[in-house]
Amino acid sequence: MAQCEGKTRKGERCKREARPSSGFCSIHQDQEIRPPRDHDIEWDRDAITKAAIGFAMVGMIFFFRFRRC
Secondary structure, eight states, X not given: OOBOXXXXXXXXXXXXXXXXXXXXXXSSGGGGTSOOOSSOOOOOHHHHHHHHHHHHXXXXXXXXXXXXX
């Protein structure tokens, strides 16, 4: 029998035997449907910038509003 083509959480190749109907074992059968997860996370820089500015403004408001003289 052939070796499973699935990847473990550590990124290593699975050592189990593949099912006859596909190249994956029963544990990694969902990997044959999904595309590889190399570039599925894209950061939205505009949203991150807006959130950082918002947090900075809220921090400044609290600092100047509640500071002790």
